[in-house]
Amino acid sequence: MVQILSGKAVAQKLKQDITVEIDILKSKGVIPTLGIVLVGDEEDSLSYANSAKKRCETLGAGCSIFKFPAGINQDDFEKKILELNENRDIHGYIIMKPLPSQINEKRIAEIIDPAKDIDCMTPKNIAKVFAGDITGFSPxxxxxxxxxxxxxxxxxxxxxxxxxxxxxxxxxxxxxxxxxxxxxxxxxxxxxxxxxxxxxxxxxxxxxxxxxxxxxxxxxxxxxxxxxxxxxxxxxxxxxxxxxxxxxxxxxxxxxxxxxxxxxxxxxxxxxxxxxxxx
Structure with a gap:
């Protein structure tokens, strides 16, 4: 008989482990906080961001959504990403795709802080995956x-x-x-x-x-x-x-x-x- 590999059971076990880790960090005065970068009004991206924020809050983590207009230019967007790199209250962030056509995604990936790149956009983390180096983040x-x-x-x-x-x-x-x-x-x-x-x-x-x-x-x-x-x-x-x-x-x-x-x-x-x- 076929075994059904339920992702829900895996997610529940991960949730339990993550909750313990978050409680330990909070006992040290640190609240793990996710940043979600949105450009434009893509409905699916906004829905995902709101869902992720609720999930974070359920586990005791923080989440901040950074929403920028669809017409933002490359220079201004790069400045916002660099600000996120320096923001000590944000421990990791993701950038929702697709980005508008005027944004050079490759350039953005190059300036993300690899230590905050928790969905593996940066060349450094990608290279670590291909080298078998577990110190980076995987997709x-x-x-x-x-x-x-x-x-x-x-x-x-x-x-x-x-x-x-x-x-x-x-x-x-x-x-x-x-x-x-x-x-x-x-x-x-x-x-x-x-x-x-x-x-x-x-x-x-x-x-x-x-x-x-x-x-x-x-x-x-x-x-x-x-x-x-x-x-x-x-x-x-x-x-x-x-x-x-x-x-x-x-x-x-x-x-x-x-x-x-x-x-x-x-x-x-x-x-x-x-x-x-x-x-």
Whole structure:
């Protein structure tokens, strides 16, 4: 029978651990505080920011939302980021994307303080992930996948892990994190020849392509562990990159959507906030 890898259970365990860490810090007079940078009036970003603020408050952490007009120019935005770097009341911050077209995102990533870069935008933290250096911060979604595997005691050592998707947010950094734990990793993408054949070789299949229900039963071997990172909307409902109804019949374990990786990602962000605060 397939094991459902509930992200909610993982998030609950992380919440318990984070709450203990926050209480310890508060006993020393320090309140871990998250900064969320918003540019413009993107409804999804604002909704996420408000949700994250409520989550912080529930755990006893602080959260400040820094909202700037959509027309802010590069120089002024850089000044605001540098001010956040120097703000001792903010221990870590994230910048909601997408940024307006007049903002050079690469330049912004270069000036963020790596010690406050808790979602891994800076070249320094990205380099640390690729070097296997745990002193930096990982992209939260990639780390959420590893948290799920660790929570359910799914060893990746010696296993063939196939990742569908090569983004810098999930696919590429996750490949390095899996390699660090001695998995044999293959990254597939839109130009992979015979994607189904590559996917069927996986002991652990991670779908992070951003395409609704693209992974079907023809791409999965019996007994595969399937991690679905995708969040898509189809016919008014949230679905992953995996056609769940088909694939669950073959998988030994599978994450649902919703209630899988997404449920863990915000808790990973707060875990990295606490880590930033302790440094």
């Amino acid at each position: 939260c979604t990639a780390r959420a996948v590893m948290e799920i595997l660790n929570f359910y005691q799914i060893s990746v050592e010696g296993k063939r892990a196939v990742i569908i998707g090569r983004s810098m947010v999930v696919g590429r950094p996750l490949s390095m994190m899996l390699l660090k734990q001695n998995a044999t990793v293959t990254i597939c993408h839109t130009r992979t020849r015979d994607l189904a054949k590559e996917a069927k070789r996986a002991d652990i299949l991670i779908a992070a392509a951003g395409k609704a229900e693209m992974v079907t039963k023809d791409m999965v071997s019996p007994g595969t562990v399937v991690i679905d990172v995708g969040i898509n909307f189809k016919d008014g409902r949230m679905v992953g990159d995996v056609l769940y109804e088909e694939v669950e019949k073959l998988a030994s374990a599978i994450t649902p959507v919703p209630g899988g990786v997404g449920a863990v990602t915000t808790m990973v962000l707060l875990k990295q906030l606490v880590e930033a605060c302790r440094k």
